[in-house]
Amino acid sequence: MWTQYAARGLCRLLPLRCALCGEATDPGARHAMFCEPCDARLTFRAAETHLIGDVRVTTPHVFSGAVRHALHELKFRGNTPLARPLGEALGFALGNVPAGRVWLVPVPLHWRRRWVRGHDQAAALALVAARARPGFRARRVLRRRRPTTSQVGLGSEARGANVRNAFAVRWRYREALAGARVVVVDDVATTGATLKAARDALLRVGVRAVTLAAVAAVLPGSVALARELGDDVSAER
Numbered sequence: 001m002w003t004q005y006a007a008r009g010l011c012r013l014l015p016l017r018c019a020l021c022g023e024a025t026d027p028g029a030r031h032a033m034f035c036e037p038c039d040a041r042l043t044f045r046a047a048e049t050h051l052i053g054d055v056r057v058t059t060p061h062v063f064s065g066a067v068r069h070a071l072h073e074l075k076f077r078g079n080t081p082l083a084r085p086l087g088e089a090l091g092f093a094l095g096n097v098p099a100g101r102v103w104l105v106p107v108p109l110h111w112r113r114r115w116v117r118g119h120d121q122a123a124a125l126a127l128v129a130a131r132a133r134p135g136f137r138a139r140r141v142l143r144r145r146r147p148t149t150s151q152v153g154l155g156s157e158a159r160g161a162n163v164r165n166a167f168a169v170r171w172r173y174r175e176a177l178a179g180a181r182v183v184v185v186d187d188v189a190t191t192g193a194t195l196k197a198a199r200d201a202l203l204r205v206g207v208r209a210v211t212l213a214a215v216a217a218v219l220p221g222s223v224a225l226a227r228e229l230g231d232d233v234s235a236e237r
């Protein structure tokens, strides 16, 4: 009994901290886990479609500032509460996807990498984004056939070769996917090579329409910059 009181007392003493910047937060805010400025920066503003490499990618954000920091925290530091605002923004950005049943399919990690990392950021983002509309459902339809080497520091051609044929549709989903509408979901779109490889795997089993989506797009010009800075978040895997 006393432990409950002690725990409650401790919660009052320790102010809640923003999961992104560490500032004290208002417990009554929309996302009590973020301070207001961070919440505003992570919130959906407008859906944009960017030409990344030779594919069109729908995103709510550009890869910079707080969004870039948040994606880094989610992916490499296991800061999983960040999947919520980022996934919600992604869900809103998919407002133009025609109504009806839509599969939200995360770009898969190789099981070994997932095991080491302990979480799968694209799957978490797809789950949150799927709450945006009744017809959406998130399913881990794709599997990675082999672990691809990290994309960090590779040029776009090398990236393409690295991920080509890297994905396959799991057997149990093949029939259900024929004629379906799918949105492929990833955290960051850098060269489009990973999303394109995922799309190709889906088209091979007869999926009717594929939309490519990511929480943030690395815009042309900043790809080189991101690489120069050794920014590992810009790696698609």
Ligand SMILES: [Zn+2]
Binding pocket: 018, 019, 020, 021, 022, 023, 034, 035, 036, 037, 038, 039
């Ligand atoms: Zn903050």
